[in-house]
Structure formats: structure tokens, C-alpha cells
Amino acid sequence: MRRWLLLLMGWMSVASAQDVTIYRCTDPTGALTVQNMPCPKGVQQQKKVMTAPAAVPFAPGGSSAASPARTAPSAQPRATPKTEAPAAAPVAAPAPVAPTPPATTSTSTLPPPPLFECTAHDNGRYFTEEREPATRCLPMQTTNLAGGPATGGGSACEVVTDRCAPVPDQSLCEAWRKRAEQAxxxxxxxxxxxxxxxxxxxxxxxxxxxxxxCANPSATP
Known part of the structure; x- marks a missing residue:
């Protein structure tokens, strides 16, 4: 009686075959992945249903513990090889910039040399270091005894002297700057x-x- 009971229990432990669905996924680059879940969007999918083997029944007279049913191993996603990005070209370090030397400010309190502002015969103005005003000889028109223009080789000129005045001390620096700009x-x-x-x-x-x-504004009167 015990023998028949064991046979009946072994017959009842036979499990039916199990279906397993496998998905074949191909991405736009052609990489193939096989997995047990649906492919993501944008990937070409091929679905295939496979039958896993049934569990092995108990052998008569064998151990009373049921053998665990073998299940088909789930297909692991095929890893897509990683493509390493090319190393970026090294960027050349900028050349060091030499520090700009600080601007030197004159600490002298000496006044510039005296200047004279002169007015010429044509009312033109200029600055000079000469104390004595310049003398000019302006050509004069000569006439003959009859009052007409002279046709001979004679000539005459009128001596004129420019009018000059010393530049005030408080205006010396400005006068020297104007003179330097003209020069x-x-x-x-x-x-x-x-x-x-x-x-x-x-x-x-x-x-x-x-x-x-003149180079130190704070010292200029």
C-alpha cells in the first residue's frame, strides 16, 4: 500500500510545461540585445515564445522531498560595447603676460623754464623761450618817380617787431603743454x-x- 501511495504522489508532482517569451531587440545602430522583457520604444523588436522543460517527477522509492523544477534561465541583456570618445586635444596654456610696470609720477616741485607768449604782425600767437621778441623785415612796394611800380632792381622792407609778454607762473605748465602739442x-x-x-x-x-x-598735478599751482 505504501508503494502505491508513493507512485501516486510522484505522478501528481509532474508539472506542465512552462512558456517563456524572449524578445530580440535591434537598435538603429544595429546593436542586438536579447532579453526577457519588451524592447524600448524606437527599437526593432522580434518576439519568440519558447517552452521550458517540465519538472522531473519523483522516482519510485526515492526521497520524499520534491526535486525543484528547472526553469529556463532568463536571457540577460547583451551589453552594448561602449565607444570611448576620442581624447580632446590638450589646450595650450596661455603665455604669461608680463606685469605692466606702475606708472611713475614725478615728485619734482621745480617750475618749468619761463616762456613768453608773442603776437606776430599778422596777429598769430606762439610761445618762445627767447626774452627778446623776434624782428621781421616785411617787403614794401616800391614806386618810381612817376608814382608807378618800380621796374628796377631796388627793394625795400619794413622792420617790425613781435609783441611778447611773459607767461604767468600759474599758466606755465599749460603753456608748455600747448607748445609740446604744436611741436x-x-x-x-x-x-x-x-x-x-x-x-x-x-x-x-x-x-x-x-x-x-607739470608732471605732478597736485604740485601745479
Whole structure:
């Protein structure tokens, strides 16, 4: 009786076959992945149903413990090989910038040399270091005894003297700046033959400004 009971229990333990669904996924790049769940959106999917083997029944006279049923191993997703991005080209480090030396401010309190502002015969104004005003000889029109223009080789001129006055001490720096600006314009617009000489005159005037109290606004009266 016991033998037949064991046979009946073994017959009842036979399980029916189990269906397993496998999904074959192909992405737009052609990479293939096999998995046991539906493919994500945008991926080509092929579905296939497979039958897993049934569980093995108890053998007569065997152990009373039921053998665990074997299940088909779930298909693991096929790993897509990672493509490493090319290493970025090294960026050249910027060249170090030399520090700009701090601007030097003159501490001199010496006044610039005196200047004279002069007015010429045509009312043109200019600055000069000469104390004595300039003298000019303006050509005069000569006539003959009859009152007409002279046709001979004689000539005459009128001597005129520019009117000059000393520049006040509080206006000296401004006068030197104007004189330097005029000298710079004359140098830059001169021809090649006179350029070197006129640049030298301009440099001399700049040194007067840089080495006197004119370079230090707080010391200017």
C-alpha cells in the first residue's frame, strides 16, 4: 500500500510545461540585445515564445522531498560595447603676460623754464623761450618817380617787431603743454629731411614737462 501511495504522489508532482517569451531587440545602430522583457520604444523588436522543460517527477522509492523544477534561465541583456570618445586635444596654456610696470609720477616741485607768449604782425600767437621778441623785415612796394611800380632792381622792407609778454607762473605748465602739442604736430607732418630735427625738439619739450612739477598735478599751482 505504501508503494502505491508513493507512485501516486510522484505522478501528481509532474508539472506542465512552462512558456517563456524572449524578445530580440535591434537598435538603429544595429546593436542586438536579447532579453526577457519588451524592447524600448524606437527599437526593432522580434518576439519568440519558447517552452521550458517540465519538472522531473519523483522516482519510485526515492526521497520524499520534491526535486525543484528547472526553469529556463532568463536571457540577460547583451551589453552594448561602449565607444570611448576620442581624447580632446590638450589646450595650450596661455603665455604669461608680463606685469605692466606702475606708472611713475614725478615728485619734482621745480617750475618749468619761463616762456613768453608773442603776437606776430599778422596777429598769430606762439610761445618762445627767447626774452627778446623776434624782428621781421616785411617787403614794401616800391614806386618810381612817376608814382608807378618800380621796374628796377631796388627793394625795400619794413622792420617790425613781435609783441611778447611773459607767461604767468600759474599758466606755465599749460603753456608748455600747448607748445609740446604744436611741436609734435609739426614733427609728425614734416618731411623726411626735417623729421629727425623736429622730433628732437619735441622730445626736449616732453622732458621739460616730465621732469618738472607739470608732471605732478597736485604740485601745479
Amino acid at each position: 609734435e604736430a609739426t614733427w609728425r607732418f614734416s618731411d623726411e629731411a626735417q623729421s629727425a630735427e623736429r622730433k628732437q625738439r619735441y622730445d626736449q619739450m616732453r622732458r621739460v614737462l616730465d621732469e618738472s612739477r
